[in-house]
Amino acid sequence: MEQRRRLSKGFAVLGVVVVALVVWAALMATKPAKQQHQPPVPVTVATATVEDIPVTVSALGAAQAWQAVTITAQASGRLTYVAQEGADVRAGELLAQIDPSLYQANLAQAQGALTRDQAMLADSRAVLARYQALLAQDSISRQQADSQAALVHQQEGLVEIDRGAVQAARVNLGYCRITSPVAGRVGVRLVDPGNVVQANGAAGIVSVNQIEPIAVTFTVPQGDFQRLSNASAGFSRPLTTVALSQETGQVLGTGELTVADNHVDQATGTVAMKARFPNAGRSLWPGQFVQVSLTLQTLPRAVVIPAAAVNQGPHGPFVYVVGADGKAHVRSLVVALTQDIRAVVQSGLQPGEKVVSDGQMLLRPEIAVAARTGAAPAARQGPSS
Secondary structure (H helix, E strand, O other), X not given: OXXXXXXXXXXXXXXXXXXXXXXXXXXXHHOOOOOOOOOOEEEXXXXXXXXXXXXXXXXXXXXXXXXXXXXXXXOOEEEEEEOOOOOEEOOOOEEEEEOOHHHHHHHHHHHHHHHHHHHHHHHHHHHHHHHHHHHHOOOOOHHHHHHHHHHHHHHHHHHHHHHHHHHHHHHHHHOOEEEOOOOEEEOOOOOOOOOEEOOOOOOOOEEEEEEEEEEEEEEEEHHHHHHHHHHOOOOOOOOEEEEEEOOOOOEEEEEEEEEEOOOOEOOOOEEEEEEEEOOOOOOOOOOOEEEEEEEEEEEEEXXXXXXXXXXXXXXXXXEEEEOOOOEEEXXXXXXXXXXXXXXXXXXXXXXXOEEEEEOHHHOOOOEXXXXXXXXOOOOOOOOOO
């Protein structure tokens, strides 16, 4: 009897628990779920602007002397003078001097031989004139007159040889005084005064580089070569060329493209170019590496955004535009070109609209964003990356 009462009580308690669970489940099912709130995604935005954009071709180049001369001795002897290192010299200014004593003596000897042979020739001609007069009177044989005439011709040849020897001696003496063939800057001397130099020695004595004007050489791919050719009407018009520092991007000089090589290098598919810079401020120096930029044309009033704002999707390029509602909206667009760190938009975007330039990886369409303004895309003078 006691056991039955216990079982009845247990079933009653179990029934109460089941009813309570059913009621709790029903209440939870009818209670509205809490809305999950996602905070705005922090992004950097930039404003689409209207600018005149220069279209350029860029390359790595190197400055070199417009004319570079290594001065080599053409006469052997003791070096008595060399121009100061680092000095600026004019064309025709003395660069080096070789002891001329031996060559002066050779010139004097050649001049003496010429004077002697000229005197002998004059005497032989006078004798020939007398022989010819006697031959007309039939007082001497024709053989004597002919022999004297042959002697005169022989001595005329000796005089010509002497004149050549005098001229050669003068040339050799002139080689002792070495002048600069170009205006430029003297480099570090290769031989000090007091040394004996040999004619046509391989080492040379000193070098002179013309740096006003100066040249910048570079190569461009054949595709860019064609663009340059079209922009200059087959290189019949000069193209403005800008040289910039590799380290800072500072403009070092502005010149003109003057030479395009006459062939495409088949090994590299490039064409060599040469530009001329006045270099009055000497900001360019032979051997210096620079960035070269040539302007092909200028796009007027182009819509410009940072290149980093452009994304690539399955249907082409697109950007996230931040609307007045503070949300990111996907916008397809057509990009005309990417120049340096800027993209020129052909269609799909209006000036003044704000685009996301950083933080796109966390975005999806219609998501709220917390926008902060980034720096405007400045025009970089160096070549595009």
